[in-house]
Amino acid sequence: MSVKILTESTYEQEISSGAVVVDFYADWCGPCKAMAPIFEELSGDYEGKITFAKINVDENKNVAIANKVMSIPTLLIFKDGEQIDRSTGSLSKDQLEAKIAGLI
Secondary structure (H helix, E strand, O other), X not given: OOOEXXXXXXXXXXXXXXXXXXXXXXXXXXXXXXXXXXXXXXXHHOOXXXXXXXXXXXXXXXXXXXXXXXXXXEEEEEEOOEEEEEEEOOOOHHHHHHHHHHHO
């Protein structure tokens, strides 16, 4: 299982190709912490097929602003650099799997 940690300098390149799920989070966010194990588990289940990445909104404000992230957790799903889905709030494993099923 490997969730990539993104920064302002790596964000654009990481979302530019393939299927990527980005979790916008903050360390102090309770719902973000609750979703973290689900995100980790799915990153292992879909390793080599979908990239799972996280970006801390407190440390990377410009990326959050550019993507109009107003609440966390926010999940953005990209396919070859194009945003194809957006979710705000915690998701169950089943809900997140349903969102990413069409990516592979």
